[in-house]
Amino acid sequence: MTAEFGPVLRKFRKAAGLSQERLAATSGVSVEAIKTLESGRRRNPRSITLRLLGDGLGLTTRQRTELAAAASPTERARTPRQLPDDLVYFNGRGRQVAELERLFTAVERRPGVVLTSAVAGMGGIGKTALGVHVAHRVAERFPDGQLYLNLRGFGPARPMTVLEALGRLSVSLGLEAPEDPDDVHEAAARYRSALAGRRVLVVLDDAVDAAQVAPLLPGASTCAVLITSRRTLTGLPGVAHLSLDVLPDDEALRMLEVIVGDERIANDPVSALSIVRLCGALPLALHIAGGRLADQPTWTAADLNARLTDSRRRLDELSDGNRDVRASIEFSLTAGDTATVAAFELLGLHHGEELDLRVAATLLDLPIGETEERLEHLVDLHLLESVAPRRYRMHDLIRSYVQETTARRTDAASREAARLRVLRLYLAMAWRSRELNFQTQLATDWGVAAWTAAAGNLSMDEIFAWFDIEIDELAAAVRRAVDGSPAEQALVAKIVLGLLPYFHIRRRYPDGVALATIALATVGSDPFAAALTPYELAQQCGAAGLYEQAVDYMTLALQAPKTVEYAEQHAEAEIFLGEFLMELGRLDEAAASAHAGVARAASLGAEITEADGRLILGTIAGRQDLHTVQDQEFQRAVDVVRRRSTPQAAHYILLHVGISYRDSGQLLEAAAYFELCRTSALAAGYDHAVAEALEGLGQVELARSNFSAAEQHLRDALDIVQGTWQPEARIRELLGQVLAAADRRTEAEAEWRLALDLLVRHGSHRAADDVRGLLSTSDV
Template sequence: MPEFGPVLRRFRKAAGLSQERLAAASGVSVEAIKTLESGRRRYPRSSTLKLLANGLGLAAAQRAELLTAGARTKARVTIPRELPDDVYAFVGREDQVAELEKTFTAQESRPGVVVTSAIGGMGGIGKTALAIHMAHLIADQYPDGQLYLNLGGFGPGRPLTVPEALGRLMDSLGVQGPDNPADAHEAASRYRSALTGRRVLVVLDNAADAAQVAPLLPGASTCAVLITSRRAMTALPGVAHVLLDVLPDQDGIEMLTQIVGDDRIARDPANALAIVRLCGGLPLALHLAGARLADEPTWAVADLVHRLETSRHRLDELATADRDVRASIEFSLSAATDRDTEAVEAFKLLGLHEGDELNVRVAAALLDLPVEDASRRLERLVDLYLIESVGPHRYRIHDLVRSYVKETTAVLTDELAREAAQLRVLELCLAMGWRTRMDRFGDDVSHAWHEDSWTAAAEQFSTDEIFAWFDEEIEEIIGAVRRAVVAGPRQRAMVARVVLGLLPYCYVRRRHSDGVLLGTMAMGVKESADDPFAAALLSFEVAQQCASAGLHLRAVEYMTAALAAPKIHAYDRAYIEAEVFLGHYLVELGRLDEAIASAERGVAVALRSGDEVAEAEGRLVLALAAGRRGDTAAHDREFARAVDVMRRLGTSHERYWLLCLAGLSYFELGRLDESSSYLEEARAAAIEDGDEFAVAEALEGLGRVELGRGHLDLAEQHLRASLQVVQGTWQAEARVRERLGHVLLAAAHPTAAHAQWQSALDLLTRHGSLQADNVRKLLNSNV
């Protein structure tokens, strides 16, 4: 029996028709006629057969011959081998390959259950590369064929409709389609029937959504399906999901090495790593960067680094005639449905955010939306893999995607709109900070300055909730303050208020270096100096942050400036505390006469105003100074008076502060029993206050006492309990690790001691602390 193509060609020529004229007469496209005559498609649909017979004007016998030649598909089984070539320069993804292999090889077949896996991730992340690579690895398990179909979900043109996709799959299988090509149900039924009992792998690449994919799934458990999409396929039941992230640095370098094809990457690993990071580990960007170097053999790796670093539009550097990071992002946006419209509009404005991560409340402030609406839109963007969820209500934007949204935001907004968005974020930080300040840390000066409007947006939150939010957001907030310092006058006017709302958090969480940074930034703003409340409070509080960070000389400078501020003198308690704190800092510097004079001025005002707690604080400083002078009688007398008052009248926080300093003072005098007693009482006060960092400080002090007593096991226990709390707060962590090292060395564990000192040194060096030299000496002298 003759093949269909030659039969069709013979009848067309006999009728004196060109392929174009037959197309016009039959309604079948020229391309389809060419495909059939060439044999690239051997068996047309029955509807196509009828149209061609009518267009050719065939007699009954000729018509039967044409229909018979075209109907032979029912008697034949086609074994498709459609996988594209495996990907050049495929590297990494070992964990994902192992996971997929487990999915496709370890599951037992169940009737009607098709092994299906969906690879998801942002555009350019390497979904198709992994799918094709994986399909080649498992192809032998599916001897009846491997189908591959690009569904066109994201890219130029429109996605394939379900009937179109089914038609192509059936053509690949040599299956006769339904008479009505638009009948998706009939087409799906024939498609599934053709796969019954066969072991076929179906790769559905670049799917638009679950609705497009669902009708294309085989009904045979002997088959398997591998899907890729930029949209989460969570609506498909029973699917194993593999989410791709960016490549690790080493894999990125390996990819560049393979693409560039010479030794330039190996010769310059530092700049090669810089390229990987400038590309954000995105495989598409790495391919494009590698291609640029391969096409420019005279370039050094550093030349491309320079272009990527200094280019105003980095995305312009990561584009070729047929591949483009910017276009890849735009494909994701253009494929958005009506349901996604609001989310996409929000996405285009995320360039208003400068930080690495985005909190939903910050997003709501930026976009001027209710939190619930902002959350809903961000989650839609997660489903589209345009942003990444990194925790509850927290999101991350890839560096190159951020470059893109900055472009769109710049186009869609003007300077006033961007300033308004920045102000809304500052107002959110102001509300959160001053809510905690007025709830637990309010002082007379703050109460006089505070306005209800500052905290209205945060009234529903507790201090603990706000501190937990700050724990996540502090780096982003510091960035927002840094930008406000160099922004317009409205932003600069808010800097001092925002910072003063944050400083209690920095104190409680022992983030003193952050407190110093924020405070000095705020003091450098002219608008802060022009506001008498801001000028007084900033100097007063930054002095405390400096002292807690061990910067006592700067603390004296700032507290002296605070005492020169009229607002401090207007409130007795503020003035007394300024003198007392100044006295404490002077004690630490060994300037004892000045310290006593300062403390006595504070005590005098406290006695005049009848403020016994403030008087006790002043006597604490007098006791400390007496101890440093060796006047134990005055030391004990002043401490006894101060402690008695504080036990009767002080808050738990005030008791902790005084008792802890008393314990440390007695430790310096070598009176370890009294030191231990005061520190245990300080720990109890800290527990009552709910301040875990204060508890950790008391434990640190007790660890020192037990070391002095020679109780090494108990000293180590206290210090490790302290370390468990302060880990992540670099200054406190480094200090506790240093002390723990001394305990371990005394216990004859030099290797463990060195490990603690090395960790402390790493922390101090990373943050540029002068204390690093002391720890380095410890390591060098105990080799």
């Protein structure tokens, strides 16, 4: 029988007169490794270790043979070393490597508990590379061997059966064939018995599910198991789960550099970062892309970037014959049932960054519960990511795959039907919010009950909260519908007109202007849309300070037959036309239009519309220094507000009375009305109106040189509007003026730079020039 390796190594070391430390120095094998080998904790060194030890000890050929015999093939077969080679270009994943190492090198272990970690993630995310890398790093902790088995969970071949897996693992441990080769329970028991008392690391790669893995777990707490799977194996008790995400940019760029092997990545960081983004920072895609660049020495990083930019060809480019991103995604789908696969195909019609459950159910034409079940199955397969309750996200490359699959496996009619269902959902949500608080008789007569059916009994607050999350995709869907079928185009103006109150309440006027302009081009022969769309577009333009466009659109609205037919709508249009003319300094025209609207409203008994008109007339009078007329008109408007106005009309009128008094230098009166506006808006829950009232109070206190009070009002307003760029930029500019007036120049400059950044990013060039002027003045 061959001698144990440890005693043989110790014999030769002592004969050479070397300590373990000295042998480590002469051989290049670590002291820890030599101690492990001599103690018997590791009995079968690798061939490279044998050669280094022989060189360090100065052994003769005969002595080297004796040392090698102690690590004989017979013994090595019983001590498996099956780990695949570690990747030479493995990098990054520092946190995950450290987390797994801590788990597998823990000193204290509970008796009877097997250390088990399951690494999950989408195909191509680098689960196997991480698992093998960590296994190599901790291998010496398991001197009785390292087993590795690819369970073929997701791939072209069928997944490995439990019996087949047990057979292969048992053979690796040197077991004889069982008496009953078809008995899973017997095979599992023999496998666990072979591992009892041994320190073995078992790596189970590409598991299909928990049922496949459970019988393969050792029963000995001296062993450990590392599992990789595209599923999160929640069915395994006591398992430490680790979910892999795509690489951060710096690690992805480093991976590209290592794979390409020259300076092309470092020399063109812009193209390199674009390649990372186009690959979705997915390791598999980066390996393929980097490999293609390495194989084409005449290509630059920009050349590869150009080839990947075309989304229709990207998946074709990310294939090198041996590895294929498209195939990797398809392998994940093989584990899904027919219904889940069908759902996945239709999701290609969704273009947004995130997918809302309500939208998904509408797209698939399924109940919410059934849709959620299917989406969660896709999450389980790591084809979707659950980012929040009822919200999902898809990796960019998976989205590319789904979009091409949707185009290939569905016909034009079914795709149009799905898009129409989603547009009708958006219509329902938008029009429901409008009819709750913002409906006019003209809009009421246009709309039908079917428009809002899909919104159920949701409140305005619930719908607005949903819009806050969904609005960017909703707006994008509307833009796509303009180029869609006639049925899709017919919904554009209806959806936009339902959305405009949301844009008003959230003070997102530029968005309102952009969408309403698009909607105006789609009204066609619909007489209601032809009246309401230019009217609402004019309102959005006026709120955005685009008064010339506001005059043009309101004039167009006044010419629409339905505006003439609905007398109160006609009166409102005349009043608001007066407001826009007033802002352009055309005061006589403004007064004439507003007077006509007030007279029409008074004849109809439309008091709130009349109050709006008297607000405009009072403001015009203030600009003409007719303060007695100003006071009279404002008082009549406010009397109506206090008697019977809606909350939104109340704070609107109170705010603009305050603005008019402020502009005419009547600061005490202005402050009183701004405070009334703030109180009214607070009661109604209109946060942005509260912010506008605070902004007005800040302006009044600045004019009165009460800098501390002005600053507090404006900072309170900022707390409300941050994230809504237009009011935030305006308030920061004003706050800078307050700070500058208080001789706090550095703080003032900081606010102006923040305001300038917002204005430049959103293309507000005229306002940006005003702020640049403040920054360039000699006072600051």
